[in-house]
Amino acid sequence: MRVEVVKTVSNSIDRVWALVSDFGSPDKVDPEIKTLSAQGEGVGAVREIALPEGASATELCVVCDPETFTLAYTILPPRASCTPEELCIHGAVEVGRARQNRG
Structure with a gap:
């Protein structure tokens, strides 16, 4: 989906x-x-966030490209250890296309 x-x-x-x-x-x-904790910057950064109604998630930044204005992250499973194959939920943010509307 x-x-x-x-x-x-x-x-x-x-x-x-x-x-x-x-x-x-x-x-x-x-x-x-709300950010609970954040470690690092750019690709490889990890943040733990609090969501409405008490839920939380740990997210790993997998793409941070200022040339294409693209940020992508993966929500890590709520387990102490996992392999890349177990990463199941992904999100991405794309800001504009090319270099439009700069300024």
Whole structure:
């Protein structure tokens, strides 16, 4: 199953990318999400977030590309250890296309 959410914002692509690509602070984009912990930056960064109604998730950044304005992450299973083959839920954020609306 694939779920796609598209939001249009009236701001520069650089400003939107600055917010979206700050993997350790997803609450800047969605105030319902609270960061519990974050380690590292860019690809390989891990964050634990609290979701509404008490749920939580641990996410691993797998793509952070400022040239294509793409951020992708995987939600890790709630187990102490797992292999890459066990990673099951993926998310991605794509800000604009090419270098439109810069400035």
